[in-house]
Amino acid sequence: MKIPQLFIAVSFLWNTALASRLYAASYGGSVYSLDLKVQKESSEISTLSKSKDCGSSPSWLMLDKDNSVLYCLNEAIGAPNGSITSFKSHSNGSLQTIQRLNTTAGPVMSNFYSAPGVLDRDFFAVAHYETSTVSAYSVNRTSGHFEKVQSFTYSMTGPGPNAARQDAPHPHGVTVDPTGQYILVPDLGADIVRIYYINPMNGLLHSVNPFIASPGSGPRHAVFWTPPGSTSSDSDVYLYLVHELSNTLTGYRVSYKKHGMTFSQIFEGGTYGNHTAPSGSKVAEISITPGNNHIAISNRLDNSFGQKNDSIAIFSCADPHGQYFDNVTFIGLFPAYGSSVRGFDIGATPEMMALALEKSQSVAVASWNERKEIPGSLLAKKKLDGDVPHAIWGF
Ligand SMILES: *[C@@H]1O[C@H](CO)[C@@H](O)[C@H](O)[C@H]1NC(C)=O
Ligand SMILES: *[C@@H]1O[C@H](CO)[C@@H](O)[C@H](O)[C@H]1NC(C)=O
Ligand SMILES: *[C@@H]1O[C@H](CO)[C@@H](O)[C@H](O)[C@H]1NC(C)=O
Ligand SMILES: *[C@@H]1O[C@H](CO)[C@@H](O)[C@H](O)[C@H]1NC(C)=O
Ligand SMILES: *[C@@H]1O[C@H](CO)[C@@H](O)[C@H](O)[C@H]1NC(C)=O
Ligand SMILES: *[C@@H]1O[C@H](CO)[C@@H](O)[C@H](O)[C@H]1NC(C)=O
Ligand SMILES: *[C@@H]1O[C@H](CO)[C@@H](O)[C@H](O)[C@H]1NC(C)=O
Numbered sequence: 033m034k035i036p037q038l039f040i041a042v043s044f045l046w047n048t049a050l051a052s053r054l055y056a057a058s059y060g061g062s063v064y065s066l067d068l069k070v071q072k073e074s075s076e077i078s079t080l081s082k083s084k085d086c087g088s089s090p091s092w093l094m095l096d097k098d099n100s101v102l103y104c105l106n107e108a109i110g111a112p113n114g115s116i117t118s119f120k121s122h123s124n125g126s127l128q129t130i131q132r133l134n135t136t137a138g139p140v141m142s143n144f145y146s147a148p149g150v151l152d153r154d155f156f157a158v159a160h161y162e163t164s165t166v167s168a169y170s171v172n173r174t175s176g177h178f179e180k181v182q183s184f185t186y187s188m189t190g191p192g193p194n195a196a197r198q199d200a201p202h203p204h205g206v207t208v209d210p211t212g213q214y215i216l217v218p219d220l221g222a223d224i225v226r227i228y229y230i231n232p233m234n235g236l237l238h239s240v241n242p243f244i245a246s247p248g249s250g251p252r253h254a255v256f257w258t259p260p261g262s263t264s265s266d267s268d269v270y271l272y273l274v275h276e277l278s279n280t281l282t283g284y285r286v287s288y289k290k291h292g293m294t295f296s297q298i299f300e301g302g303t304y305g306n307h308t309a310p311s312g313s314k315v316a317e318i319s320i321t322p323g324n325n326h327i328a329i330s331n332r333l334d335n336s337f338g339q340k341n342d343s344i345a346i347f348s349c350a351d352p353h354g355q356y357f358d359n360v361t362f363i364g365l366f367p368a369y370g371s372s373v374r375g376f377d378i379g380a381t382p383e384m385m386a387l388a389l390e391k392s393q394s395v396a397v398a399s400w401n402e403r404k405e406i407p408g409s410l411l412a413k414k415k416l417d418g419d420v421p422h423a424i425w426g427f
Pocket of ligand 5: 306
């Protein structure tokens with residue numbers, strides 16, 4: 033059934049105009065609702081609406097698709113406080129502000145979680161890079177209203193090996209484990225992955241034993257993987273972690289204990305395969321591809337495809353024959369079509385890759401090869417009003 037489906041998807045792409053919704057965050061102070069029209073001759077991204085209500089430095093977007101509510105983190109670079117804004121995203125593309133709340137400075141990534149004992153609310157956790165803090169909010173997913181419930185602030189006795197970047201703890205990512213019991217927060221400054229147990233009765237986070245990363249590696253973002261056909265949700269779980277300061281990918285087999293998780297390393301390698309990382313490059317985002325067999329990683333400022341043309345690295349979550357999961361294989365580098373590719377999202381129908389090209393101040397969309405599970409050619413690109421850290425698909 034795979035081949036006819038693919039054929040339909042491809043002929044769709046070339047014969048009809050297809051519209052898809054995108055959202056983008058710009059450090060110019062705007063959050064955008066964008067429309068992508070894919071056509072045979074020329075595909076185009078156009079602005080449906082834009083809002084300044086996220087604040088001065090929108091850094092991260094989180095979409096609740098079921099309720100059409102978009103959450104935007106304002107890193108508020110240089111300002112005393114960050115903020116979080118929720119928007120109702122209407123079908124005509126307009127973004128209607130629901131609520132805006134001040135936070136401690138520097139929020140950069142968030143993720144939803146829930147607790148079985150709390151039926152009428154969910155939660156989201158936020159990593160604050162600048163203020164060494166992890167905060168938690170309770171949220172009414174239907175209305176898009178939220179309030180702060182917890183925060184954890186960390187300190188270090190001295191700087192880490194990379195003194196310039198590791199002057200203090202810098203929580204950078206928020207990832208929920210596949211069983212929904214734990215939250216992982218890679219801390220770039222402290223070379224630690226902080227781990228929180230979610231109390232199933234009330235949703236409160238409890239700090240448990242962290243995972244210690246290589247000194248100076250600067251863990252940034254993480255993603256879990258459960259192999260296809262895996263039957264039990266906690267016996268076959270892997271974690272992949274990207275380290276911004278060492279430009280490396282590490283892989284672990286995860287074990288669940290009574291009060292926490294343990295990790296046994298199965299892989300460590302550079303995000304350029306056999307090549308050393310170009311000087312000045314910095315890995316950013318990591319995700320599992322839609323086919324659930326590859327890992328996609330954005331390499332910023334590496335100019336791997338020429339000046340201001342960075343790369344997406346693709347790895348297989350297995351050995352070269354796809355049989356042993358306790359292994360990871362480098363597949364190759366693919367063009368990002370711009371400079372400092374940071375956030376990305378593979379989605380929509382047919383699958384495409386949305387790219388936040390921070391220093392090109394643009395959002396781009398590339399085709400996605402569903403058979404090989406790799407990025408393809410550039411379909412469309414649009415300049416926005418500032419550096420673009422994040423872009424995601426709407427529906
Ligand atoms: C939010 O923070 C900003 C910057 O610190 C401040 O100017 C503003 O008054 C704060 N707003 C509220 C409602 O506290
Ligand atoms: C879009 O839809 C919303 C909700 O129906 C409405 O309030 C708004 O005025 C519409 N905006 C435009 C530009 O049509
Ligand atoms: C705003 O920043 C100040 C100074 O860092 C901090 O004390 C305060 O708690 C922050 N406000 C909020 C709502 O987090
Ligand atoms: C959540 O919001 C919806 C829509 O406004 C409202 O009907 C519901 O009562 C709210 N739930 C809680 C627990 O506040
Ligand atoms: C990397 O180097 C090894 C050993 O030299 C070689 O076997 C392998 O084919 C190389 N892989 C790539 C992707 O170039
Ligand atoms: C796993 O990877 C390691 C290092 O890349 C390699 O030496 C080993 O042969 C691989 N194992 C399998 C089963 O492919
Ligand atoms: C980046 O590299 C790709 C592949 O070589 C090429 O198609 C593209 O035109 C280059 N430049 C930009 C800005 O996308």
